[in-house]
Amino acid sequence: MPTSPEPTPGFAKAWSGRLEGGSNPTLEDYTSSLQEDLPLAPFDLEGSRAHARALARAGLLDADTTVKLLAGLERVGDELAAGSFQFLSSDEDIHMAVERRLTELIGDPARRLHTGRSRNDQVALDLRLWAKQACWRLVEAAAGLQGVLLARARRERLTLIPGYTHLQRAQPIHLAHHLLAYFEMLERDVQRLRQCRQRLDLSPLGAGALAGTTLAIERAAVASELGFAGVTGNSLDAVSDRDFAVELVFDCALVAVHLSRLAEDLILWNTREFSFVSLPDSWATGSSLMPQKKNPDVLELVRGRAARPISSLMGLLTVLKGLPMSYNRDLQEDKHHLFSAVAATEASLLALTGLLAEVRFNRERMELAARDPELLATDLAEHLVAHGVAFRRAHELVGQAVRQAEERGQKLDSWLRSSWRELGLPDDPDSSGLFDARAALARREQPGAPGPSATEAALREAAARLRRSRAWVTRQRR
Ligand code: ARG
Numbered sequence: 001m002p003t004s005p006e007p008t009p010g011f012a013k014a015w016s017g018r019l020e021g022g023s024n025p026t027l028e029d030y031t032s033s034l035q036e037d038l039p040l041a042p043f044d045l046e047g048s049r050a051h052a053r054a055l056a057r058a059g060l061l062d063a064d065t066t067v068k069l070l071a072g073l074e075r076v077g078d079e080l081a082a083g084s085f086q087f088l089s090s091d092e093d094i095h096m097a098v099e100r101r102l103t104e105l106i107g108d109p110a111r112r113l114h115t116g117r118s119r120n121d122q123v124a125l126d127l128r129l130w131a132k133q134a135c136w137r138l139v140e141a142a143a144g145l146q147g148v149l150l151a152r153a154r155r156e157r158l159t160l161i162p163g164y165t166h167l168q169r170a171q172p173i174h175l176a177h178h179l180l181a182y183f184e185m186l187e188r189d190v191q192r193l194r195q196c197r198q199r200l201d202l203s204p205l206g207a208g209a210l211a212g213t214t215l216a217i218e219r220a221a222v223a224s225e226l227g228f229a230g231v232t233g234n235s236l237d238a239v240s241d242r243d244f245a246v247e248l249v250f251d252c253a254l255v256a257v258h259l260s261r262l263a264e265d266l267i268l269w270n271t272r273e274f275s276f277v278s279l280p281d282s283w284a285t286g287s288s289l290m291p292q293k294k295n296p297d298v299l300e301l302v303r304g305r306a307a308r309p310i311s312s313l314m315g316l317l318t319v320l321k322g323l324p325m326s327y328n329r330d331l332q333e334d335k336h337h338l339f340s341a342v343a344a345t346e347a348s349l350l351a352l353t354g355l356l357a358e359v360r361f362n363r364e365r366m367e368l369a370a371r372d373p374e375l376l377a378t379d380l381a382e383h384l385v386a387h388g389v390a391f392r393r394a395h396e397l398v399g400q401a402v403r404q405a406e407e408r409g410q411k412l413d414s415w416l417r418s419s420w421r422e423l424g425l426p427d428d429p430d431s432s433g434l435f436d437a438r439a440a441l442a443r444r445e446q447p448g449a450p451g452p453s454a455t456e457a458a459l460r461e462a463a464a465r466l467r468r469s470r471a472w473v474t475r476q477r478r
Contacts, residue, residue, distance in 0.1 A: 014096060014114075028089055036335040037094035043129035044094055045077045046226065047122060048113060051205065054222045055115055060215060065109040072106035073098075093332075094126075095119050116217045118209035120239040120327040125205045127334070129226065131248050134342045135197035136476050139190050141349035142255065143469045146186050148357045150462050153179040157455050159363050160370035160437050161276070171378060172370040172437040175361065176459065177450035178265075183462050185258045190469050192251045197476075200244035203228040207238035210326045240326040245338045246316055252345040253313045256306035259348050263302040266359065270296050276369075278360040298355055302348045312341035373413035373435045377402055379443070380416075383434055387426040397424075 013023070049070060056066040076098055079085040091097035096119075102110040156175035163173040203223035206212060212235045219231045232238035269276035279296055287293035316337040319330055377398050384394035405415035413435040420428055433439030445451035448458075 013090070013092075014099075023090075025089075028092070031092065031329070032089070033093045033332045033335065034087055034091055034097060036332075036339065039339055040094050040123075040126040040130055040335075041080045041098070042077070043126040043133075044098055044122070045073050045080075046129065047125045047205065048098065049073050050222050050225045051117055051217075052113060053225070054217050055112070057218065057221065058116075058216045060115055060217075061112055065112060068106045068109040069102075069113055072102045072110060075105055076101050093119070093123075095122050116208065116213040116215040117205070118207075118239070120209050121204045121207040123331075124207070124239055124241070125203060125226075127242075127338070128200055128202070128204065128228075128244065131200055131244055131338070132197055132227075134248060135193045135200075135251075136473065138252070138255070138342065138346060138349070139193050139197075139469060140473045141346050141353070142186050142190050142193070143466060143473060145259075145349055145353040145356070146183050146190070146462070146466055146469070148353050149179045149183045149186070150459065150466060152356065152361075153183070153462075154459060156361060156363075157459065158452065159361065159366060160441075161366040162370045162372070162375060163450070169369065169372060169375055172375050172440060173450040174441065174452070174455055175363075175366060176455050180455075180458050180462060182258065182262050186255070187462075187465055189251065189255045189258065192254070193248075194472065196244065196247045196251055198229075199247070201229040202232045203230070204232045204238035204241075207232065207235035210236055210239055236326040240323065240328070240331065242316070242320055242331060242334050245334055246313070246320070249309060249313045249316050249338060249341040252309040252341040253306075255345050256309045256348060259345075259352055260303040260306040262352065262356075263299040266356075267296050267299045267303070270299075275365045276362055278362060279355070280358045280360065283355045283358060298351055302352050305344050305348055308344035309341035312337035371437050373411050374402060376435055376437070376440050377412065379440050380434055383432065384426070 013019070052061065052066060052069045052073070055061045056063070061069070076085070079101070085097075085101065087097055088100065091100060099110060099113065102113065153176040156179065159175040160172055161175045161178060162169040163171050163178070203219065203226055205222050205226075206217055206219035223229075223231045232241070266277060268274055270279055279294065281294070283298055284294045285297040287295065316334060319333045319337070323330055380401075381391065381394040381398045384397065385391050389397070401416060402412055405412045408415060416425070416435075417428070441451050443451070445454045447454065
């Protein structure tokens with residue numbers, strides 16, 4: 001951001017009464033948070049307008065001063081929005097920059113705005129307003145990805161795919177079940193973000209620097225004017241509490257971990273070895289050297305960029321961990337971590353949503369892999385259990401059958417068909433559809449299981465939850 005070194009005539013530093021002479025330029029440079037503060041600007045102005053009205057209601061501003069202040073703040077907002085606002089290297093932070101510009105525009109009335117307010121409660125307010133909006137935007141973006149997961153799951157409700165543990169084929173499931181597992185993870189993220197927003201929905205304004213104010217400012221009225229559900233409790237805590245930022249960054253980190261896992265699945269599935277999915281060209285990248293390459297860079301970046309919110313969480317906790325009560329300038333370092341975590345998470349949500357909407361599922365490849373009869377070894381063991389065999393014994397018998405089939409170079413099903421009598425199986429495995437993956441899934445209809453009816457129920461439940469989240473997003477829009 002270009003700043004001009006010119007001092008503004010008539011606008012001294014806020015502390016010029018106490019400290020004599022100018023600041024060392026290195027101090028100005030080192031202590032400035034202007035660059036990081038920019039996202040706070042609209043919230044700072046909103047807070048200042050509400051504060052000015054509260055001062056007027058308390059009889060601390062006359063009508064003329066109030067009108068001038070509000071109009072001046074409006075103009076500062078316009079300049080910031082238009083990008084014509086000229087920052088100075090002496091501005092220190094967005095709060096001082098706004099006040100300095102306000103003084104240039106309207107003169108003396110600007111000197112009354114900071115009455116009964118400190119930058120400590122001001123920055124806490126700005127951050128909470130920003131964080132409320134961030135929670136909202138993240139819920140909207142997460143619901144967007146859930147919407148695509150659900151839409152794709154609907155079309156793949158009967159597509160067979162192996163379910164894996166240890167990255168080894170384990171049991172057949174439907175692709176819808178796999179996609180809905182990610183829906184479920186994101187649903188918890190959405191709930192967490194909504195709760196985070198609910199917990200942080202308190203106005204710290206009026207806490208002053210640390211001990212409130214002697215002036216008759218109605219905290220509750222300002223809070224409700226700003227759309228908060230209430231006011232913070234303890235004034236010391238109000239100016240130094242960044243728990244809400246930690247929670248939000250944690251929520252981002254967990255979203256990013258979920259996205260990273262989904263990206264990893266898609267990266268694997270996109271390999272020639274799996275070939276379960278193909279990326280559309282518009283979502284793939286090439287190699288500058290190897291002409292044949294088609295690379296999943298977006299997915300790799302979703303996986304790699306998860307490092308940002310994860311490290312932000314550590315960063316923010318580290319900023320906080322040694323602070324004595326109450327505000328300390330260390331807290332200025334919170335913004336870097338908070339903003340970086342939210343920006344990376346939101347960007348990854350949007351990118352993955354776009355990509356997932358267009359990825360091609362190679363159903364034949366998935367089904368071929370899912371029809372491996374070994375994937376039904378567990379069903380065979382459970383079949384024996386249903387005939388009274390103890391599970392450990394059944395496990396042993398089927399294990400032996402798998403080994404023998406392998407030694408004879410046969411598939412498990414053909415080996416069993418030829419030898420089911422010798423093995424002491426109660427009946428011909430084919431008669432009960434034991435080696436049919438679809439029949440195996442039809443046997444799995446408990447709540448949360450991957451059977452076709454259970455999947456239908458899960459799709460309906462997911463749709464209902466998504467409707468609730470979308471209704472929340474619309475309700476909270478401001
Ligand atoms: N830029 C500061 C921050 O982000 C604003 C608060 C400054 N307060 C102070 N006492 N110096 O924390």
